[in-house]
Amino acid sequence: MTLTLLAGSSITAGYGDLVAIKDVSVDLGEGNLLGVVGPNGAGKSTLLRALAGVIPVRAGTVSWEGRDINALSADKRARLGISMVQEGRRLFPSLSVQENLMLGAYHASPAERQERRDQVVEMFPPLGPIMDRSASVLSGGEQQMVAVGRAWMSKPRCLLIDEPSLGLAPIIVDEIYKALPVLQSAGVSIVLVEQEVGRVLRIADRIVVLHEGTVMHDGPAEDFRDRPDALREAYLGIAPGGKG
Amino acid sequence: MNLLLQVVVSGTLLAAVYYVLSLGLNIILGVLDIVNFAHGAMIIMGSYTTFYLHRYTGLSPWLLILVDMVLVGALGAVLYLAYLRFTVESPLVRMFALIGFSSVVVAAILAMSGSNFRTVQVGYGTIDILGLPVRVSQLIAFGFALLLGTLTILWLNHTKVGVAIRAVTDDRVALRLCGVNDQRLSLLAFTVGAALAGAAGGVIATYVTFGPDSGLSFAIIAFAVVILGGLGDFAGAAIASFIVATTQTFVTVYWSSALINTTLFLLVLLVLVLRPRGLLGRGRL
Amino acid sequence: MKKSPIYRKRALALAVFSSVGVLLAGCGGGTAGAGADTVSVGLLEPLSGPFADNGKQARLGAELCAKQINDDGGIEALDGATIELEVQDTGAAAPAQVANQLQNLIQQNELSAVIGAWASSYTLAASTVAEQAKVPMVTESFASEITARNYRYIFKVPASAELMGEMAVDSVLELAEQQQYEIDEAAVVADNTSAATVSANAAADQLESKGVNVSTKEFFTPGLTEGESLALKVLSSEPDLIFVQGALSDMALLQKAFRNHGYRGPLLGAGSGFVATDYAKTVGPAANGTFSSAGWNWDLPGEEAKKFAEDFTKANPEFDFPGQEAGEDCAAIYIIAAALEEAGSTDPEAVREALSTIEISSGPATILAPDAVAFDDAGNLENTSPVIVQWQDGQPVTVAPEKIASADPIPFEE
């Protein structure tokens, strides 16, 4: 058994009157990659936001290394080592690529910042020549690289990534996905949210299926690794042929 | 020809003062995206601080600019903590809070100091530049503009705090996810903006006569400069200050002083339509 | 700006009339018989807001002289009744609001007379209320419209704005001629508020009628952020005389800029700013030599004026001399006191009657009109003359007309 780094136990969260996730429990083991899949509106992003502290939980507990962190704000959780790449990249358009990255390592020393910046360029070579470009003019792929790179800059112990493949050409998605095992081997635990299960199954250790705000399945990714259609069919109702 | 030269020289010196007037607003409006209806009040607080401290301590008005910054900055911080931080989601409430603050300041000055107009006499005399009489105090004000402008630009572009402040209005959530306390940054930026407005008040105290409600005309200039230069673009604002000051001087001398505000208004309108991101096209929308 | 003619007076009067009509329905009007131990006199002045300094002078002058009268045994004909001032601050209200303020003042007090309201626009509005309530009003405002409406209850102590403007120009030209300083070319600079524009245009007309060429007329928007460019423009026509009119802050900026660009010639101002007690302090050294007209000045000849100036500075040591309004309102109080003696009643109707026929040839009331105090049928004080003052070493001194001048003007310089 691996140690649990980040966990949500029976958490409920939502917006206004809307309850987006209800009684959801997830468990991220140290060094693991947890895939979270589910259809549109299932509550995947909401789950990540609750874990990162962007929205509060209404019931249940978010814990970090066994400690209850419900009361910690997002910026405090970030300083613990929880880093999140939001859906849609969410770069700072007023800033250059370089400045976006640097902000990721806000609390690091200048030397560390420089070192990690170089690591990001190593991980995503296309960023090298465009460091001084404004983030507002980047292509979608470049944006995603900067977003992942920025999250990496804080030297997180845990990375929450929300739909990195959204709106990107497959070849670019490949490039992003190549980086994930590298991060994992550097000791980062990852929660990866996607709608498309195929890619996730290939790299995940564990897989959680969310549907209408609740957990439909939680188990080792191996079980479905070679047959994503079975997972789709069982839980997502979108298998070839469809369900009755 | 001599007149033309005078127009250019006094326009340039004036531009420096206008640039100082715009700095604080450029942070609060341009960077923090708070339409600061209290900019004029902050300026005039600086002016009165200089006036009274100069009167009672005899310290140099230029030195007192530092005190203005501390005092007005501190008041800005209190305003932010006590009220503005609760209004992030409601610009309308914020607008009224700032207008209210402004009228409280004006009323307080009126109560404490009366409606008398105040002047800080700086007697450094004049020197000749290109054969034209130029007040030494104007040159010092010019120096202050360069200094404060340069420091502000360096701070915002080359320190991590400054860079983070520029990101606050882009995406507060993303900033929090970088481990940054966005509220504390907003507070800091607002405080610095207020302090710079206070500094501007100290600078203008040395060359104009002011009353409790004199802040408005200077705030109008500051708004024009910030919009022309592009929100949050400090280099653009420098160019805009020069354009506003020389336009004002040219319109007065060769046309009519009654048309200054109209001309400024048209200029701002023109730039808003043709270059919505300001003269250099780098401002925030 | 101050004591200025108002241009929408008809519309305003109409508005005031209609609102006052409603208000008056329930109001009796105060009539107290002889033998009352106090007499109430209203004092409606701007004591806060932008004109507070002027209103304050008015109040200090009125209070000082009411106290003197009371200390001297009060109103004899009323068994020594003392004068009590009912003070109302107009603030920076709109004229129609000032009319309402006077309405309330009249309703809540049994006023025998009222003094006010400094700004001509205020007085025009308030006097309509006084007329309807049949309470005599003595005003220190300048505008000639105030007494041009056939009102029976208004009495105006200073000379008209027009006369002041004319006389100021004439006097400065005369003084210049005496010193062989030639004035061929003049410039007129004023803010573009209606009051300033009118007096500037009147000055320009007067200058031109005296053969002076007015090549630059400049009307700026009040609230200048710099004075250099305006100074450059005005001085480019090389004037020998500059007429200025506007708010004190703008004037200070301009005058400094004129001096900075080498102008040493005479400046002629109009409007209350130029006779405000803190004018010299505000403008600094550039104030020296500026001419202005005034309704009254503290250094006028005669024992009474001298005594008043001394009493005033003793009672209010923060001032070096009493301002124009202090003298005007002190005289107003003495005039009302004389009318009360004459009427032998606190009834405002009787006081009005007495005011319209009064003739005072001695005592403090004569600091305004040295020959004799009397009102003409329209309510204008007869024999009153504007004075022309020049700022010398931080004080306004009277330099014209010659028979009341207390000092020679500073030598004219090119």
Ligand SMILES: Nc1ncnc2c1ncn2[C@@H]1O[C@H](COP(=O)(O)OP(=O)(O)OP(=O)(O)O)[C@@H](O)[C@H]1O
């Ligand atoms: N900011 C918000 N305010 C109100 N409701 C929201 C907000 N964000 C999400 N929701 C609602 O919460 C529910 C869950 O949304 P969530 O974004 O978590 O789904 P998701 O699984 O991430 O979907 P997708 O795959 O489309 O990103 C949806 O019904 C959505 O409409």
Ligand SMILES: [Mg+2]
């Ligand atoms: Mg989502």
